[in-house]
Amino acid sequence: MDVLDLARTQFAVTGSLHFLFVVLTLGLAPLVAIMQTVWTVRGNPVHERMTRFWGQIYVINYALGIVTGLVMEFQFGLNWSGLSHYAGDVFGAPLAIETLGAFFLESTFLGLWIFGWHRLPRGLHLACIWIVTLTAYASAFWIMVANSFLQNPAGTVDRGGHLELVDFGALLTNPMLTMALPHVIGAALLTGGSVVMGASAYNLFRRTAEQEFFTKSLRLGVAVAAVGVAVTVAFGFAQFGPVGQFQPGKFDDKPLAGAGLGFMILIGELLQFVIVLFLLPVIRWLPRWRWAHPIVMLVTPLPFLAAVLGWLAREAGRQPWLIHGKLTVADAMSPGLTSGMVTASLIAFTAVLGLLAVVDYVLIGRVVRRGPATVALGAGPAPEPERAAALSL
Template identity: 65%
Template sequence: MKELTRMDALDLARTQFAVTGSLHFLFVLLTLGLAPLVAIMHTRWTLSGAPEHERTVRFWGQVYVTNYAVGIVTGLVMEFQFGLSWSGLSRYAGDVFGAPLAMETLVAFFLESTFLGLWIFGWGRLPKWLHLACIWAVTLTAYASAWFIMTANSFLQNPAGAVERGGRLELVDAAALFTNKTLVFSFPHVLSAGLFTAGMVLVGASAYRLRRGGEDAAFFTRSMRTGIVTAALGITLTVGFGYAQFGGIQEGKFKGDTAATPLALMMDVGNLMFFVAVFLMLPLVRFLPRWRWTHRLLMILTPVPFVLAICGWLARELGRQPWMVWKKLTVADAMSPGLTPGMITVSLVGFTAVLGLLALTDYALIARLVRRGPRDLDLGAAAEERPAPALSY
């Protein structure tokens, strides 16, 4: 009975990690994709000084800031569930696994937040080239954050650079840790998936506005064309780096149906989206904004990159089961002792409710921005331009 209870708790803990990890990854993916796009938009505005380019930066920059702000909270939930359910991982591999996570928090995250704050509040206050440098610094530190996270995850897939001493893993080769064979292609794969996701968000949002008509048609025509080019580039790189990863997969991975199912799905739908983006959308990039009959289909395709990303993440994580650290520490041994199914059920419901609410909030806020269009934007607006707050009695 005791063993049965622990197995029930283990299944619940794995479900909890899958739910929290998947929902958090949705925010991260869009952040990684929008950051370089906004930086490129800002560069074009800085060079041209054109008002329409400024509107583009302010609109899509506000979408980026909204997603970033809500996504931070989901990251905090991830930290809570790590400490709650997986203390065995910390005891055994914390000296190695925790190092890139700490560097992500202390170096990348705080720098990213600082530069983003300077970019948000430096509008009209900083010299234009310094202001531009801030958003590029945001992009680079966001990529650095992803690098450290993927370094930690790749260590779980392939514990390179560490040896076991006294029942714990110790880092003996930092270079091996940061040049892990499961990292060198998975990192650009994630960044490319972010570009594909952001591109399809631009396409879907622009299709929605163009379908409705209105005076902002020129603005969303440019945004749709930018999104199509970005999506085509992103899916091409995603597929390329995805296939490149198979050369570094350890023997025995993806043997079970549990991991193979999301991996079949990801590859099949990913290949289909590659064909759609590169051979259908890209050649018609000048015509799709005018063809209203295609806009509903483009809107339907918007969530596909998110679904593919979750399938890829699940395949990567499920592929190494039953190991938490490949051939070193099992998932069962990594789980915190003393947890009961009831305890994990309570935290699972709580975390899912919080993350689900945050996801809905993020969607609602971004949808509201898209419906309102590039007018009355808070980002970059002077105090006299901002709409007066509504009074309530």
């Protein structure tokens, strides 16, 4: 491959790996917030344990996902300086807003939530996780604003060899954004719900002692996944309107984009059939149907696969443009790059992000297997004799 193909491959691989973390983070955040809300209102200890258990999985995924996001930011300056030169004034603005939200608001309130157990008032502690959730979705909004600008550079004009933003409102109401954002949100809810219901089915299949815990988790996961898949499929098909208007021929003669789109649609329809037409109607009896639990477990990885295929279809279908109709991928590439340089960074980035993904799923799998009894997040202070013994050591 030449240097351009290597650079494109690098971004596709690292982008796909990063998106695996993002879609689960967005999916788990509202689930954890809902669990804590129910506990705060009803006071049922099972919902507190659910909040801590699924919250620990959320924190693991969030912490490792942050590192993959830094690699993505680094790539823009490393390989695609032409994008910054031509459209940095437009493209950089939503990314900067997203970074401020993610690294200041979201991470600050997540820290308060993690370390605020048994220290903050219950209502204030609940507010922290809801702020984390809202800022996470605000970050997703700004990322999609930036991505939709690449799909359709609305509200901009070309002046002196670079793009300038002349209508901020047009940037926020971009037709390539308004249908794509709900599609991504639905995919996140589908992914989070599928992980919760898959892990719960696994423990119920093992006949764990935590029957009530995983019964409630399974039912919540199925309900959220059903909402997620319905929104995902509906807004997925709704995107064909703006895509046909602004990017006609997006999938013509582009095997990666057309294979990605076809398989994504197939997976989406399969998930809609299994979750909405099979699992949701029997949600009351599903925890007791041990024969159905392997089916639930098999569903779990499919939303991740569909998310990556959808991302590849959206990005690969825009080729050869980086900014559609304005800047080609070749013109956006940084000058002076060699095949050796890009190959070295491709191997390094893929190894680091791949390792982080493996570590993420190993840690999550360990938490799922051990169950809620060993969760460290939100654990109460040790009894006085144990604390004294610990201090003496």
